[in-house]
Every structure is written in C-alpha cells, then in structure tokens.
Amino acid sequence: MIEKNLPAIIPLLFLFASLIIPLLGVWKKNLAYPIAALTALTSAILSLYGFVFVILTGPINYYFGGWIPPVGIEYVYDHLSSFVVLVINFVALFVIAYSYQPVEKELPGKQTAYYSVVMLLLTGFNGMIITGDLFNLYVFIEISSLASYALIGVGDKKAPFAAFKYLIIGTIGASFYLLGIGYLYFMSGTLNMNDLYNILPHMNDSPTIIVALILIVVGLGIKMAIFPMHGWLPDSYTHAPSSSSALIAPIGTKVGAYAMIRLLYFVFGLNYFSQELAVSDLIAIFSSAGIIFGSILAIAQKEMKRMLAYSSVAQIGYIGLGIGLANPFGFIGAVLHLLNHAFMKATLFMVAGSIITKEGHSDIFKFDDTYRKKYPWTMAAFTVAALSMVGLPPLAGFFSKWYLALGTIENSSWLFLAVILISSLLNAVYFFRILEKVYMKSPDASEVKEEVKRNEIQFSMLMPILVLAIGLIVLGILNFIIVEHIYKMMPEGMFSL
C-alpha cells in the first residue's frame, strides 16, 4: 500500500517536518537536528525502497485526490525520477548528518529555523523531481528557491547581498518558466507533462510553442546555472554558511538539470528540440563555454569555497553538454554526472566546511603540510574527490566523462570533445595546486617547526565525508550497473535514433 502513495509521501514528509520543527522548537531547541536527521533518513530509506520497487514492478503514477489527469495533478515515479530522488535524498542525508557541528558553530541559536528551512528546501527539491505537472513544478521551484535564499542569506557579512542577487535572478528565471508554461497551456489546454508530450507534436510549427520552449530553457537554465546565466552562483556558494553550501551546491543545480531533462526529453520530445529546432546545439555550446569559463575562473580563485563554486559552474556545463548532445551516450553522461557530481561536490564542500570549522578560514594560500598531519582522513577524502573531479579512473568522475566523450564522438562534435578533455586538465591545475600545498613541505618554509598534533574533525562530520569519498570509488567501479539502468530511463525511441 505504501508504495502506491510513495510519490506523495516523500515531499509531504519533508513538509511536515519543516512545520513540526518550529512548533517543537518552541518547547525544546535541540530537537531540531534529530527530527531533521530522522526525516532525511526515513526519506532516504523510502526513496531506496521506491527505487527498487520501480525497478521490480515498473513506474508508479499517483493522482492527487484521486483526480485523473489532465484534470488532477499527477505525480510520476518512474526510472528517472526515482533515481534522482534517491541521489538527492542520500546526499542530503549525509550532509544533514554532517551539519550538526558546523551549524552550531556558525549559526548559534538559529538551529530551529535553519533545519526547518532545510526541510522546506528538500520538500521543494523532491517535489520538483516527482511532479508530473508543469504548474506544480513551478510551485516547487518557488518553494525550493525561497528556502535557498534564506539558507544563503544567513551566512557571512556579504551573504545577504548574495542572497538578494540570487533572489532577483532566481525570480526572473522562475518568471520566464511561468511565462513559458503559460504559453503551453494557452496552446494545448493542459499542464500535464505526459499529455503535452502527446499533444505537442501536432502543433510543432506554432511560433508560440517555440517561444515557450525558449522561455522554459532560459528559466530552467538560470536555476541550473548554465553559463552565462550562472551569475548568482559563485557569490551565493561562497558566502553561505558551509552547511548550506554543502547542501545546496551538490543537489540544487542538479534538480534544475533534472527539470531540464524532464522538460526537454519528456515534454517537448527529443525530435523537437534536437532536430526541428537547434535548441540542443545552443545548450551544448553554452554549456561548453561554461565548462571552460568555470574551470579557468576556478583556477583564479584563492578561496576554496569560491573555487568549488566556479568548479560547479563548469561541472554543470558537463551535464548541460550531455543534455545538448541529445544522443544516448550524452544522456548517460548527463545522468551519470548528475550522480557523480553530487557525490563529489558534497564531499568537497564538506571538506571545505570542516577546514573553516577548524581553522576559521578556507584561504588556499594559507594551506600547508600541517593539514596533512592534522586532518589525515579529511585530506584523504579530499584527494579522492579531487582525483575524481580530474577524471582519473577508476574513480566515478572518469566514467561520466567517458560517456560524454563517446557522445561527442557519436555526433562528430570534435570541439566539444576537446572541451571535455581540456577541462580535465584545467581541473587538475586547480586541484593539484591544493594537493601540492597539503602534501608537500613548502620549499621556502623554515626547517624548524613545532610538532603538529593530529586534530581530526569530529566523527559525526568525518563519517559522512568518508562514506561519500568511498562511494566515489564504488560508483566508479560499479558504474556499469548504473549505466545499464540509465538505458531504461531514456525516453522511448531514443535508442533507434
């Protein structure tokens, strides 16, 4: 019985948690973290259950209030959405488990509000993934965005301005999207995704649909932070509290990417956006520009979180490129990178947060070889994640790049192939810069130095970092199992293209 209602239960669980936390918070302040962690754990288990259930018995369609679509709102739990829900909720679980100490340190006294908003954020994300209705998607976009503004705004001194910038840009994006679905509704009379997928091929020539497509792509592009619509991202991730950036950076843009995949492949249809209109080419071109741009700017940063933020711009570019390639390998690359990058970025941002908690800064130029002795395990996890970002086999990052590279070759897009390969090297530059500092004695340093003692971060912070880092190795070696499953996520007829 539970599985039939699973699509609704997961977002609602987070919604209830976000309401209960402030209510109980009045009575007891330190209940916020356990409730949030418990909710995240329950949803992670539920999404795992749902994922397995979908594999065994097929997609679940849930009709809200029993209203049959297109009248009612439909929630769709298919191969793609169950997979992304699983990824999001697992990463969220680890980041929330990690966040206890950083939140206590950076946001003293605000735990209740913080965890309540986090639950709201996850309501939005899960809803965006599971919903099968365009307007409902808009609602969840707004829920998650409002929650993100709040989570970012409570950071350091510059955070309110970064959050405000994000608010303005994010609202413009959401408005574009809303306009887009308005046009679609006007033309087709439906907001149900499945319905539209069947109706749209009959009105392909209409300029209204073309405008709708462009508006939606731009709107979601802003949410996803595709270059050159990424302007809100670096400031937000830099100035947000480390627990917020560790939560939003790995999964926030991914949900945007998922919405893009859902809309392009499952509403407009592969044929329309890649063959009849060259929108896919545009996405690929902008994404590639973002890959290069983000990587180069990441090299130029001297603050670790800001460097990771620009690196995110580049990595989102990989997903965008995979979407834009519009062939099976590109699709695999995009979905696989969605998973891999969520793991990698979560690990890296959590490491950055740990360094901030311990050292009070994350200025790369102040890193030295005492870190290796003080935080051996954290640094080992950082090394694994960094090597995976560079794309070294057998770590996870290599395989998403491998499929993206195969995708570019399939399309004979040599320029994009070069972009993927060159960006690996650029990644190597900014990660090895840190590794060199951490693992090597600086040649200029004086010989005599006081003994440094091991000063590893608390177990509750270390454990999630290590689990995700080990996950990168496991995901790399077992990637084929996932890839085989991604084939099932593709829209019908993609293989024969």
Add this chain to the structure above:
Amino acid sequence: MEIISTYNSTIPFYAVMVSLLAVPLIIISRSNPNLREGWTILAALVKFVLVLTLLPAALEGKAAVFNILEIAPGVELALKADQFGIFFAIIASGLWIFTSFYSIGYVRGNNEKKQTRYFASFAVCLSATIGIAFSANLLTFIIFYEVLTIATYPLVIHKENKEAIAAGRKYLLYTLTAGVILIAAAGLTYHYTNTLDFSAGGIFSDVNLSKDAVIVLFMLFLAGVGVKAGIMPLHSWLPAAMAAPTPVSALLHAVAVVKSGVFGVVRVVGFVFGPEMMEQYGLNNILFAFAGTTIILASLLAFKQDNLKRRLAYSTVGHLSYIVLGVSLLSTSGFTGGIMHISTHATMKITLFFCAGAIYVNLHRENISQLDGIAKVMPWTMGAFTIGSIGLAGIPPINGFISKWFLGIGSLEAGMDIGLTILLLSGLLNAGYFFPIIYRAYFKEGSGLENYGEANKLMVVPITITAVLSVLFGLFPDLFFNFFDLAVSITTDVMKGL
C-alpha cells in the same frame, strides 16, 4: 605459433593485487621499518612467483584470462596474460625484487624522509605496471595507465625541494595530457570498431576509414602512449623526473613507467592497428621518423649532460626509441629485436642507475666530472657500470648486442637501410658518452677518496646481480624465462597477417 587459446585463471588478478594489498600493511607498520620493508620484499617475491606460474602455459600459447567486471557496454575490466603481457610482467616484477633490496640500502643510507609514503607508492606503481601488462583491452589499459601516473607522482616529488616540485608539475602536465588524449583515442576507436579488445594483428580489419581519420587517430594514440615512451618531442619530463630518488629512476624511469609507454606503443601498433593497416596508411613511416630522430637527438643531448643521472635519462630516451623503431619496421626480425630490447635495456639501464645511486649515497657525488678515480674505491660498482655501458653500446657478449643485432637485420629486411645507419651511429654515440665515464673512473687520479670504500651491501649485491644477468642473457637469451622464444612467438602472432 597457432591461434592463441585462453583459459580462465585468477592468477593474473592476484598478481596485480598483491602489491596493492601490501600498501595498507606497509602503512600500518610504519613505526617498524624492518617489518614495513619486509612487506615490500614479500609482495615482490609473491608477485614474481605468481607471474612465473603463468609462464609455462604462455609458452604453449595459452593466455590466462580473468574478467573482473563489466565496466562499460561491451567492455569488461579484464585481464589477459598473453605472451607479451607475461614478457613485460616478468621483467617488471623480477627487477622489483632487486630494486626493493636496493631501495632499503638507498633510503636508509641517505636518511630519506617519508619512507612509508615512498614504499607505499612504489607498491602501487608495481600493481599498476602489472595491470598494464595484463590489460585485455584499451579501457583497462587506460585505467592502470592513469593509476601509474598518479602513483608515480609522490615518488617524483619525494625530495620536496623546488626542483622536485617543478619536476612534479612538469610530469603531471605531460602525463595527464597524454592520458586525456589517450581517452579520446580510445573513444574514437570504440566508435569506429565497437570494441576495445587488444587483438594480435589489429581490430580495424572490417572498418573502412578515410586516410585522414586513420592518421589523426594514430597521432592521438602516439601522443597518448608516446609521452611515457619518451618519444621526442614529448620526452622532456623524463630528464626532469631525475629529481626523484635513484631507485625510482632505476625501476620506474628506466623500466616500469617508460616501458609501459613503449608497451603501449607495441600494443597500439601490433594489437590495435595491426601491421597491415600500419603499412597500408604509411603509419609505420611516421613512427619510424619519430623514433629515428629521437635516437640520434637523445644520444647527442646525452653528451651535454654532466649530471650522471641526466645523462642516463637521455640515454634512456634514445634506447626507448630503439624499441619503437624496431616495431615500426614491421619486419619479423625488427619486431623481435624491439621486443627483446624491452628486456635487455631493462637489465642494463637499471644496473647503470643503481650504480649512479650507489655513488651518490656513498660519495655524495652526482656529476660525471667528479668521478675521477672512483673505480679504485668502488670496484664492484664500476665493474657493473662498465658492463652496462658496453652493453648499451651494443658490444657482445652483453645482451644489448642481441637486440641490436635483430634490429639491424630487421632494418635490412624492411629495406630501411637508414635504420641500420641510425643504429650504428647511435652505437658509436653511446660509446662516446659512456666510455669517458669509465675512463675517468679507472684511469684518472681521484682526490678526496681516502676514507671511502665500496657502497652498502644491500646496494652492491643487486647491482652485481643485474650486471651478471645482463651478461647471462647476452650469452643465453633463453635462459630462465625464454625471453627470446617469447619475443619470436609474439612477433609471429602479430605478423601472421602479413
């Protein structure tokens, strides 16, 4: 040799894994150096024995296969211990045993820091090398190839001074670039052929491609494996990497890493493109031109170096291209000679590097101009050095003569007289840059040597053994491991289509 048959066996997997399993043991026992080095020695011995157990079947033409898991559609992470793989694995794992003993003498004699990291990285490198040797397909090859790149890095920067860090950056720049180019090449190959399996004679037989596409693909492969193989102009990381401790230079930068590159060249020529295709599109001439130029230029550059290890590095660059040249000839003797040179150069060059390290640890001298008269205090070391030197110059009865002989005959078979000229010229140049060292050591009067004697036994014994092996393999090429039989049979297998 008839068609190669295969049988399932987990031994190749264990042979790869044994040194990897030693890594945690090495790290755990970091406070007890004797136990720590014990793990290294044990891993080296076990690895060598495991590799050797695969040899008898390989000689009968049977290859042990182990599929680890499927890693991409139609591509398995798979190991296949074919004759060529075993050939390389025996050399790498066998010489690791000597290097391990020598390393202990070296790092202790030199009071090196971070010895645990040193031995752990070394063990990972050997796992990667055997992985490369036993890779059944390009993707597996790339995985181990990249692991080797990363595992060697801590060894290159071991000294952690400015020079070492600069060398490390250069090393990463060259090898990581090569890695991504190789990935591109593999991707294209997969696109054209739908397979990545190495297969004697090539995998492109059913594919029609334009000449330009083939040449671009070949150049990508060449850049990908050519960096580690030190083909000019991609060689300059190697002299820089001499900043590493000498045992690293000896095993990795004379045998494991650079030979992995050459091994890759042979795999690409013989098992991806295949001789027919090489000839059809004139790829052999491209390869020949690169190899020939590298041999001559590297030998000339070696003259300029006063630092002994740098001179040896340039000599290595030149000799690696002997192998490439032999392969590019596409004649039976040339191919055999090239493969033979993988083993002969290994024993000779490792001897020379060992000597350089012994001199450094014992006398703290690293420049050739400081070596006057040292043969009096270090007779065993310089004796071994002499054997290695004359071997590299191609003088019998050292094993270098054999490979060179076949390379020469191969040039004539292929109608490439210029190949023979290059080889003879290079032989003279080799003599030209090695013999003055020997002359200084034996016949010039040295100073400041009164209080010194021969180096530590842990170093001298491995030096002597590798020098003796060079002579033994020169007299009996089929001694112990049937290197010559293996080389001939690999060649027959690859050339069967011609």
